[in-house]
Amino acid sequence: xxxxxxxxxxxxxxxxxxxxxxxxxxxxxxxxxxxxxxxxxxxxxxxxxxxxxxxxxxxxxxxxxxxxxxxxxxxxxxxxxxxxxxxxxxxxxxxxxxxxxxxxxxxxxxxxx
Numbered sequence: 001x002x003x004x005x006x007x008x009x010x011x012x013x014x015x016x017x018x019x020x021x022x023x024x025x026x027x028x029x030x031x032x033x034x035x036x037x038x039x040x041x042x043x044x045x046x047x048x049x050x051x052x053x054x055x056x057x058x059x060x061x062x063x064x065x066x067x068x069x070x071x072x073x074x075x076x077x078x079x080x081x082x083x084x085x086x087x088x089x090x091x092x093x094x095x096x097x098x099x100x101x102x103x104x105x106x107x108x109x110x111x112x113x
Contacts, residue, residue: 028080032105035098042094045072055095064092076101082108 033041035055043050046063053062066089073085082104088097 033076033081033098033101035094038098038101039094041072041075042097053094055098056093059092059094081105 036050039050039053042048042059042064043053045068046059048062053059069089069092070085073083073088076083081101083101084104087100091097091100
């Protein structure tokens with residue numbers, strides 16, 4: 001007896017190359033990153049509970065390095081979030097990052113970016 005199957009829903013996968021395995025693409029966002037989502041992502045990247053990260057805390061002093069920042073930028077860009085690595089590293093606080101991401105999202109929505 002054959003059981004009918006339905007295909008699994010997933011994000012489109014990236015083209016594979018012989019040297020690297022295929023990696024699923026992140027789903028594109030339809031809304032800007034919230035402050036809570038930003039705090040969660042940063043907390044995961046630096047190994048600090050999100051509730052312990054104040055908006056004005058210097059993220060480098062909490063353990064954020066350039067590698068962690070670039071990994072976050074890459075993740076967010078794959079989600080369709082416009083982000084400027086230099087702008088983030090120039091003002092490494094959650095409040096500044098949230099402002100930058102909000103402004104960049106607004107520019108994206110108006111087509112100016």
